[in-house]
Amino acid sequence: MSTRDRGYTRHCQIRMQQRAIDEDMVELLLEHGSCQYRAGAEVYCFDKASWCRICRERPCSAQRLEKLKNCYVVLVDGMLVTTGHRYTRFKRDVH
Template structure:
């Protein structure tokens, strides 16, 4: 049976704020939809990993004006240089992708 979400408690996003059903949430630099906030929490993808993908990942067309950001080998090497030895702790986030439409983060997920 599918669950409906009336609220989304995102503890790692901006100091444990509970987001009521709203269409958008304005973060420090990114605009998140309610859907993307809930999916990032459900899929255990923290905001810093989303920022890394958007800043260093490769953009490709996802159709209908949407862009998909993910890491390829070249972009992951840039992240390795940035993080240095700490990159081992964040290796698991190498397989995430972010879908953006018009500057708004629509969803985040893991590549399988």
């Protein structure tokens, strides 16, 4: 399911505009990023393996790729809830 088929919350639309994250960047995150489940939400971001894969496969400018590297997207029930830039690592759930 592409981002064009998903719903965006108003909050997500505002955050995308404020943080200069466009639909193409969200699409790349959803297609190539790794998914972590947190508190009933799906969080997509790039881990090392997915980041190396997208750098090889996508002919993008280095500046655009570097901007995309720290982005994340949060989905709840298939709706894009918010997006942003990571400044710290996501903690992993260890059981």
